[in-house]
Amino acid sequence: MKKGNTNAVKTLVISSACAGAILLLPSKGEAALGDQVLRNGMKHPDVKELQRALLHQGYLKSSNVTGYYGPVTTNAVKEFQKKHHIVIDGITGKMTVRAITQKPVVKPPASTSKTVKATYKTLKQGSQGNEVERLQRKLKELKYFKYPKITGYFGRVTADAVKAYQKEKKISASGIADDKTQRLLFKTSSASPVKSQKPVPAKPKPAESSFILRLNSVGSEVHELQSDLKALGFYNYSLDRIFGKKTETSVKSFQKAYKLPVTGVADSKTLTIISAEAKKKEDETAPPSSADLRLHSVGPKVYQLQSDLKVLGFYTYKVDNIFGKMTETSVKSFQKAYNLSVTGVADRKTIEKIKAEVKKKGIEPAKPQTTAKPFSVINLVGDAAELVGTPYTWGGETVEEGFDCSGFLVYLFKKQNVQLPRTVASIWDAGKTVSQPKVGDIVFFETYKKGPSHAGIYIGNNNFVHSGSRGVAVSDIRLSYWTDRYLGAKQLY
Numbered sequence: 001m002k003k004g005n006t007n008a009v010k011t012l013v014i015s016s017a018c019a020g021a022i023l024l025l026p027s028k029g030e031a032a033l034g035d036q037v038l039r040n041g042m043k044h045p046d047v048k049e050l051q052r053a054l055l056h057q058g059y060l061k062s063s064n065v066t067g068y069y070g071p072v073t074t075n076a077v078k079e080f081q082k083k084h085h086i087v088i089d090g091i092t093g094k095m096t097v098r099a100i101t102q103k104p105v106v107k108p109p110a111s112t113s114k115t116v117k118a119t120y121k122t123l124k125q126g127s128q129g130n131e132v133e134r135l136q137r138k139l140k141e142l143k144y145f146k147y148p149k150i151t152g153y154f155g156r157v158t159a160d161a162v163k164a165y166q167k168e169k170k171i172s173a174s175g176i177a178d179d180k181t182q183r184l185l186f187k188t189s190s191a192s193p194v195k196s197q198k199p200v201p202a203k204p205k206p207a208e209s210s211f212i213l214r215l216n217s218v219g220s221e222v223h224e225l226q227s228d229l230k231a232l233g234f235y236n237y238s239l240d241r242i243f244g245k246k247t248e249t250s251v252k253s254f255q256k257a258y259k260l261p262v263t264g265v266a267d268s269k270t271l272t273i274i275s276a277e278a279k280k281k282e283d284e285t286a287p288p289s290s291a292d293l294r295l296h297s298v299g300p301k302v303y304q305l306q307s308d309l310k311v312l313g314f315y316t317y318k319v320d321n322i323f324g325k326m327t328e329t330s331v332k333s334f335q336k337a338y339n340l341s342v343t344g345v346a347d348r349k350t351i352e353k354i355k356a357e358v359k360k361k362g363i364e365p366a367k368p369q370t371t372a373k374p375f376s377v378i379n380l381v382g383d384a385a386e387l388v389g390t391p392y393t394w395g396g397e398t399v400e401e402g403f404d405c406s407g408f409l410v411y412l413f414k415k416q417n418v419q420l421p422r423t424v425a426s427i428w429d430a431g432k433t434v435s436q437p438k439v440g441d442i443v444f445f446e447t448y449k450k451g452p453s454h455a456g457i458y459i460g461n462n463n464f465v466h467s468g469s470r471g472v473a474v475s476d477i478r479l480s481y482w483t484d485r486y487l488g489a490k491q492l493y
Helices: 045-056 071-083 094-101 130-141 156-168 179-185 220-231 245-257 268-284 300-311 325-337 348-361 377-386 405-415 424-430
Strands: 011-013 022-024 432-434 442-445 454-460 463-468 471-476 486-491
Touching (some): 045 071, 071 094, 130 156, 130 179, 156 179, 156 377, 220 245, 220 268, 300 325, 300 348, 377 405, 377 454, 377 463, 405 424, 405 463, 424 442, 424 454, 424 486
Antiparallel strands (some): 442 454, 442 486, 454 463, 463 471
16 A cells, blocks of 8 residues: 555654554654664665764764665674674564654762762653553552563553552552652662663563562452452442552452451452352343344353344354443344344344254354453553564464554454454454544555545544554554545444
8 A cells, every 4th residue: 555654743642632642753854764664775764864873873883874784784793783682684573663753861970979870761651662662561460560562662551551550559640650759669679770782671570479469459359359259148338449458358258158267368269269259140141132222232141142133143243241242233234134123133032043044054162251351442542552673474363473454453352252254344444434433443545446446443532553565553544645545434342
C-alpha cells in the first residue's frame, strides 16, 4: 500500500474519557532512528543519524557522514555491538538503537564538603530504554504493571501502573516516574540509579507461595479478596481495598469454616480456596440456560450457544464466551432457517430449538468454559499503544514477527476475547456500520486495490493506530492521503 504521513503529529493526547492514553510520536522534521531496521547496502537519512552517533562515540573510523550503510558503517556497528554485549551482526535493529541512543546519567562534580546523591532520570510516556525496562520489572514485581511483556517502552499501561503506585504511596499521582517516585519505588531493592549503558538484569518473579495479604495490605488484590469474601457471606462491609481488622476477622472466619489454620493472614492456600469457592458460588447463581442471550451477553451460556450453532453450521468463528455481532448474525440465520422470529436474541424458544437440532445431529458440542471478561475499549487502546514501533511484516500476527494490517487488528481484538476474520475485507463485512467512529471502532480505507484494503483502530482526536509500511504507528485521519481513501467505520464488539 502507499505510505501515509504517519509522522505528522508529534504529541497525541486522546481526549476521550474511555481512552485515557497518551502516545508520543516523532514529528516530520525530527530524526527517526529506530523507525526501521538499518543494514548494509541501504541509503537513507536515518543512516546519517546512525553514523553521527557512531562518530560521536568513537566507533566510526571515517568522519564522512554519507547516509550510505557500507562496510565502514557495518564494522562500526559490529564493534559497538561487541562492546555492549549485543548480537554481533552489523545490523542496526531495536536493541542496537536503544544502546546507541541511551544517555548515561552525568555524575555531579565531586565535593569535599558534602555528598551529592545521584538522581534518577525522569521517565514518562514516550520514554524508552533500559531504565524503563527496570521500572516495569519493579512495578510488575509489586503487581502494579499488568502487561504480560516487559517492553522497554513507556506507554499508557506503564503510566497507569506508576499512577496506581503513586496513589497508594500518597504522592502526586502524575503517572510520571520522577526522581522522588523512583527513589521510593526502589528503596527496598538493591537497585540504584542507572549510571551506565549496561542493561539491568531482570529480577526474578516472586514465588507464588510467597504472596500473602495481611493486616495493613492495600490495593486491588485486597479489593478482590474482600469481594470474594462478601460473595461467600464472610465480609459485610465496604470494599475499600484496605486490609483492616474487619477484613482480618473475615479471613479468620473463613479459615475456621474451611478447617484451615486460623491466622487471619490470607496466604497462597487461603487465597486459592477463597477464589475457588467464590467462583463456585457465582456459577451456582448464574441465570438458567433458558434465559435470553443477546448482544454483549457473556459467560458459559454464550459459549454453549456458540458451540451448538457451530455444530449446526451457523457459527464459523471462535467459541469465545462473548455474544458479539458475529454471534447475533448466526442466531438470526438460524431463526430465519427454522421460521422463528428473526430478532438475533437467543430467547427460550430459540435455544430449545437449537438444542433439539443439535440432538438430532448426534454430535457433542464443546463444553462451556469459565466466564470471559467483558470487552474493554480502554485495554484495547492501551494494548495498541504498547505496540507502537513494532515492525510491519506481511502475514505477521505476533509481536515477535511483526504485524501486517489485519494481523494487528486480529491480535488486539483476540486479547479482548473477540475473534476477527483474518482479512480487511472480511472484517469490513462482519462489522456494524457507524456514521461517525468512536474510540475502539475500526476505520477502513481503500489503498492498493478496490474495496477495503487497509484498516486501523480509531483512538480519538481524529487519530487512529494501525500497522502500515513503517510498522505500528498513529496517523491523523484528516491528512489528505487518508481522507481521499476513507471508506467508513465499523463496530466489531
